[in-house]
Amino acid sequence: MGLIWVCGVDEAGRGPLAGAVVAGAVVLDPDHPIEGLKDSKTLSASRREFLFEQIQLKAKAWGIGEASAAEIDEINILQATMLAMRRAIEDLTTRLGAWPDKALIDGNRCPNLPIEAEAIVKGDTKEPAISAASILAKVTRDRQMMQLHERHPEYGFAKHMGYPTAAHFAALQQFGVCQEHRRSFSPVRKVLVLHSR
Template identity: 75%
Template sequence: MSAIWICGVDEAGRGPLVGSVVAGAVILDPDQPIMGLKDSKKLSPARRENLYAEIILKAKAWGIGEASAQEIDQINILQATMLAMQRAVEDLVKKFGQWPHKALIDGNRCPKLPIASEAIVKGDAKEPAISAASILAKVTRDHQMQSLHALYPHYGFAQHMGYPTEAHFAALKQYGACNEHRRTFSPVRAVLEGSSK
């Protein structure tokens, strides 16, 4: 009997004021178990990096998808998250050569996919494949923030990863928004409207 392939899907970066929302999709290999998978937010950055490397090495298949800050502004963060998840599964399919039989999605809704999908609230704490997807998404997005930090060091992206912290608000007020800021998010919009007056 052929194997049933289940794919876990999760995103990182819905809350930040800058950059893409990134999604991961992972089919774990039962013959190569990965120890210590859990919600990426509950892992230290060093542990996440180690698990990220292990997932890429040992997973049956994996994919990454994202939706840019511009897409977030055009279609809203919820729709952009669904789009990033769709793209992550499509990337996995491209590498794997076939569609998984089912997708387990972290959260309370599913992106449009041509396969059976199930939304699982707090799935990143319950399903190892979703935990693995959350780690891939989070580490990928953190790397993007570090690259953005190299371009715009005055915003402190490497410290707060684009989240709405006091330091980020202070930098926004001082320097205005960069190209990668999400213009429809209210703190960014407030700064832009303030500077145009």
């Protein structure tokens, strides 16, 4: 029996009103441990950026997948999250040269996979590989939202990252909906109705 490769999987961006939902998948390398892996939400932005680089350097394999705002609108946020997770594992599989033996998924459901998968509630606080995946997903998504901010500074994406804050609601009321907004989400739908009158 060879080495058993277990990948941790997590997502970022289920709750925002704009942008993609992004997932990370990571197989850690016991010969190259990474210090300080924690749930990405508990880390500072600079610490996340540092660990992002460390994970890409030291992990046995890693992958990133996403589902766009348009895909979220088409299949719903839950299915889009599962799709992003599967894409992240497929990306990891390309780098690893084979499917991992098992996937540990943060949350209470697993995407449809050809390998064994286990859902772990609050897994990003319990499993270092899931913590690593959460960091990959969060940093990737934050970078995307910063790019979106450069294209649409009027919405303030650099501050709220697309989440439903008072400032974001105010910008939606004033400027309407941009291409990256999730039209299936109720606050965005309401603005579309208002602006179509």
